Amino acid sequence: MSLTNALPADAAQAAKSASHILATLPTSARNDALTAIHKGLSGAKEEILAANARDLELARKAAENGELSLSIVSRLDLGKKGKWEDMLKGILDVRELEDPVGKVTLRTKLDDGLTLERVSCPIGVLLIIFEARPEVIASIASLAVKSGNAAILKGGKESTESFIAISKVISAALESTEVPNSAIQLVTTRDVIPQLLNQDKYIDLVIPRGSNELVRYIQSSTKIPVLGHADGLCSLYLEHTADLAMAIKVVVDSKTAYPAACNSAETLLVEEAALETLLPPIAQALLEKGVSLRCDAASKKALTSKLDSHSVTILQDAEDIDFDTEHLSLVLPIKTVKSVSEAIAHINFHGSHHTDVILTSSSGLAEQFMSSVDSAGVFWNTSTRMADGMRFGFGTEVGISTNKIHARGPVGLEGLMIYKYKLRGGGQVSAEYGEAEGQKRFKHEQLPF
Template identity: 60%
Template sequence: MTAPLTPTEIAQTASLASHVLKAVSGADRDAALTAIHAALEANKGAILAANSKDMSAASALVTQGKLSQSLVKRLDLSKHGKWEDMLSGILQVKSLPDPVGKTTLATKLDNSLDLYRVTSPIGVLLVIFEARPEVIANIASLALKSGNAVILKGGKESVHSFAAIAKVIREALESTNIPPGAVQLVESREEVNSLLDQDQYIDLVIPRGGNELVRYIKEHTRIPVMGHADGLCAIYVAEDADEQKAVKVVVDAKTDYPAACNAVETLLINSATLTTVFPKIAQALIYAGVSLRCDEVSLAALESTPSTSGVTLKAGSTITAAVAEDYDTEFLELTLAVKTVDSDDEAVNHINRHSSGHTDAILTESKERAEDFMKRVDSAGVFWNASTRFADGFRYGFGTEVGISTNKIHARGPVGLEGLMIYKYKLLGDGQGAGSYGSGEGKKRFLHEPIAF
């Protein structure tokens, strides 16, 4: 039996595979995605059986108080259309234009001296994520389509699911021109710690998880890190917000999938809406089973408004006074912090102070007001009259996403194929030397003329 690879060998294998990936054709990479899709479909029963083992173990931990229910929801492959979305995501990635080798700039420096900037894969990705087993197929698809090798580390809660999916993917690649080493899975934290030292072979780390995970990764590697720690999203209801739109957007943003990083966690209410739009929003949230943590002003408004003061709470929901920490909390459940503000400036300042820079929205009928809000809020996603749940690579048409980045360099927001590309400069000459060019006597001048492409 072959001995398992060491972390260094895993990184080396991925690096060698990335060199092959950079040279193969887009057709070869697409063929690999077709093979992976077919193999996953053929092995659905075995994969869901493995996922069921993870679900059983996770449910037992929830009963013991050792695991949150929100994490278990992320784990289940059989519900919320996750299996179908995972497979369709692979095909959607395949259908996207080949991102490798695209010219983004072309300049004639001189006759027979042409400069081109072309897109290029990053190289080797190390992606560390929690709970969601479908991520392995999503990220493997994006990595292969973009010409990158990937090393994946999932959470211990999903160990059986990850192993089953990884096995199917690697076996599928054996029938293609892509080396199986292009997609690898590691299972232990010790392996991850060793991989974080492999900056010679690994080019980018992408952590997908909570604040604690992201901070740990950033503190324990020299490799560049791209990702987001929290999804602390806010929606601001301006005084001219349309009631029907506001109710629909806020309820969707909170209840569509509360455990997602793009679910709203803070509702900012303009004080002028306390007796108009806000009670309608609150009533709809209460009916949906959402617990509200309100500041003093909004709490008093609900208690004095007939439409909400006598509402029977749905089982599990509450209306309580907020504490300061609530406005810095990613609840990941049916809980929403509510705060009253007196102006757009106050709303923007609150968001920029407390937001994680993920996605924030304004509800208003004024285009000028919305544009001002979206310019001033410093987040990866800024929305007008739309749910924060739209912040997603699949919904953006990226096929799927490797994660959501709140970084301010390279990729930002949902990271699809484009975010997994860098570029290189190609210079096509005819024996020229740089010393021949300059501003002195006898020196040649550069043309710097754009070339059509």
């Protein structure tokens, strides 16, 4: 990894050249680079966390002045319980995954001596633009190296100290490997995002990690394909046959484990038949965790008759906009629905196609929900927070995509691969084949691979 203040076109061109080298390195060389990165970061923990603490101090002051959101401050904290350890484990997990480069996914005999193969290959050059989240550098670097892709990273100013500290360590680690330093670049020049987004000649995919404003800006400002999601409007649907203890556990985790994350629950849909039975104890558990409940009329009426007077006084009234808002905080709107069909309709209209959950003991309703909800992740009786590349066994992820093409959901190694067709022949030409008299017919025999 190199820290660069080069012109965007020069940085992109250098990354493209490096990508051609990286794509042809053997598995062992790419794995050795990941080992070196892990060792370097492990040894520099105190230095990196000290840099992160300096960023956090400035970020908290900015938040107090209304210049920065609390969700960004939360995402910035690399010392948060488990985050540092997860970052390091992700590097080793990626190293141990099967090499995704050069995998044959189709082999067809077109004719005698004419064989077609479809083979996986790297996309090329990735541009990752992100706010906060200093761990992204290690995650992206690991996935890029393993998948044979070059990467250009541009971080937000709120985490400059963290980015520089991590980048210096990774850069030093790569010096002892076969991976070119220019294959992973951190751009330090300010105000160059528009110029980077214009480098469609050299950059093959943009991956934004940040606020919906950032993502929407990038999506509207480049010809380069964009992978990612603007919002994480994840919903939980509580059906009346759900096991109460399980439902409390899942709902509380979905909302409170990490409220600033994109896979945190933002809406609780409750079946009418569950209002008097399941909702009150679930609401009580949420209130005890400091969650502000914004209720529609039916859910507020049910809770008013079941909760103690103090709890009732802190219930809030939901507004329509609450069901279209990614709160990224301990705020949870509650909406009453009559059936699973109404829940599905609400999610497909108001949701962001990220991750949605049904809580029920009915396998039939669960399958109906998971088939009908148009989201990247559709879960049954488990937390929205399970939508994560590491938890899926991808090692780590570059982000979660709500796209309808190429990659969807948590994007790990597989999502950073594309494919090429290799055709091996012996002088055959297209004019020899066809339906006319004297022409040959293709055999199109599927071969094992």
